[in-house]
Amino acid sequence: MTCNVFIDGGVGTTGLEIGERLAGRPELALITLPDDKRKDADARRAALNDADIVILCLPDDAAREAVALIDNDRTKVIDASTAHRVADGWAYGFAELEPGQRGTLEQARFVANPGCWPTGFLALVRPLVLAGLIPADWPVTVSGASGYSGGGKAMIADYEGESGPPSAFLGYGLGLAHKHAPEMLRYSGLVHPPLFAPAVANCYRGMIVEVPLQLRAMPGAPSLADVHAALSAAYAGSPIVSVAPLAQSSARANIMIEQVGATDRLDLFLFGNEATGQALAVATLDNLGKGAAGAAVQNLNIMAGLPETAGLRL
Incomplete structure (x- = not known):
């Protein structure tokens, strides 16, 4: 039919x-x-x-x-x-x-x-809230950068006009009242909005979303392995969302905004330092794709x- x-x-x-x-x-x-x-x-x-x-x-x-x-x-x-x-x-x-x-x-x-930013944010945070690793009242922060196509025709014209791109890296949403914040709050399971610091990069498409985690300060001081296990369980068998093995992530020296290219994938990574009790959860996606x-x-x-x-x- x-x-x-x-x-x-x-x-x-x-x-x-x-x-x-x-x-x-x-x-x-x-x-x-x-x-x-x-x-x-x-x-x-x-x-x-x-x-x-x-x-x-x-x-x-x-x-x-x-x-x-x-x-x-x-x-x-x-x-x-x-x-x-x-x-x-x-x-x-x-x-x-x-x-x-x-x-x-x-x-x-x-x-x-969903919005592009909430997609990356929720992919990282929602499983950790459901697993009890991030308490509902935890002060969560999220930042990153998106390709300028996320701003639609007006921003594309700004970056591709005769005068050239306005900036290589443009922070915005400085009033901390971004239009994506309500859905980030509602669907994450948090009771307070995350502190959201978005930016636009001088590239047409692509996106990196970063959520830092102070593991040593979180209830129970979860390990990198605990966080990774919760993310991996949430997306086991998914044809679209992947979670890189910890060893693969730790071997990386960097990650690019073009990580997934012009695809509809969502790739997640967990970086960390066991000695300092810190972690960085990262989502990479195409802002025009997933x-x-x-x-x-x-x-x-x-x-x-x-x-x-x-x-x-x-």
Whole structure:
């Protein structure tokens, strides 16, 4: 049975990446609108209601408006914007979040795609909270850098314009009220927001997310092996998320923002110093892959009852 899919906002950065992953799949039929109808409310309403699954790649307000245009009880929605990530009635589209999350997505009609930063953060922190290694009230910090494509067309234009990139490394979110913070808090199991210090690097795509851990100060002073065991157990058998062996991580002298390349993988590492009781948990992903388009396609596959990795770049 063919699944009809409409990407609303398919000419944006994320929409184009999703379209590439869906192209040529015989089990899917893509509903498209001519350029002169892309912003026509009646044409969009018809496409939204004709689809079995809609993927919204729109600004927040436009995403809310698109949902309101759906007047049937059948069409399923994946929203790649920030609009519904902590909204009631919406499932959180990170299948690896915790046991049972994939089953929740299989039954969901409305799914909010995670942000790229929360994907890396939650992949590292949620298993450790569930295992009791990070207490719910622990003062967690997270930092790292993303490729500038994460800022959409405006930031891409800034970095690729005639005047050249504005910076090699640009810290932002300095008011500590980043739009991703609410989902980081809600789905991590923490009771206080993490201190989040993001940055943009002068590269088109890629992402490194870092969570430092003062093991000696944590309850029970867990070892590197304890933390690694919790991460490894959480993603055992995953075709998308991998946890590097401790020996492999300790042998590394560095890690690059391009670690996973233009793929939909999520690679996790745990670095540490047993003598000082310190560790650094690191997630590497493509901000346009598992951080956006790859996650949307993975969610579509799950919601449609198709092989979870179909169309993904692994």
